[in-house]
Amino acid sequence: MSAQLILRVEPDDFDLDAIFAQIESLAEQEAWASDLTFRVNLALEELTLNTMTHGRHDELEAIVIMLDSKEDLLTIEMTDNGLPFNPLEEAPDPGVEAALEDRNIGGLGVYLVHTLMDEMQYKRAAGKNCLTLKARRAE
Numbered sequence: 001m002s003a004q005l006i007l008r009v010e011p012d013d014f015d016l017d018a019i020f021a022q023i024e025s026l027a028e029q030e031a032w033a034s035d036l037t038f039r040v041n042l043a044l045e046e047l048t049l050n051t052m053t054h055g056r057h058d059e060l061e062a063i064v065i066m067l068d069s070k071e072d073l074l075t076i077e078m079t080d081n082g083l084p085f086n087p088l089e090e091a092p093d094p095g096v097e098a099a100l101e102d103r104n105i106g107g108l109g110v111y112l113v114h115t116l117m118d119e120m121q122y123k124r125a126a127g128k129n130c131l132t133l134k135a136r137r138a139e
Helices: 016-029 034-054 108-116
Strands: 003-009 063-069 073-080 119-125 128-136
Touching: 003 016, 016 034, 016 063, 034 063, 034 073, 034 108, 034 128
Parallel strands: none
Antiparallel strands: 003 063, 063 073, 073 128, 119 128
């Protein structure tokens, strides 16, 4: 089994439910485990909202999300022309080991995405943030 899905998330017409519906359709077609569907939806919600909230500027174009589902691996490529941000190096340390009242503000969403995905890579190319996520498809 192998399938691709390309989503365009427009900054002024942002509909998470429509995104989730398309992902769930792909998940059903590709027979993903329910936990994989959950992890993908949660990771993309967090990353998309971060781009819309923190990376937005007047010239922000659509966020492009490409999902490539293969038999044993799901690859997600997320590209945007938002403000440069490398979540692997620039996200604050959320201090998850500290007591709740002693934790830093910020960084928890990126930490969560790290825990949901098996691999995360970032590069800045042609004026765009390019984030690649990989998740093994356990059956």
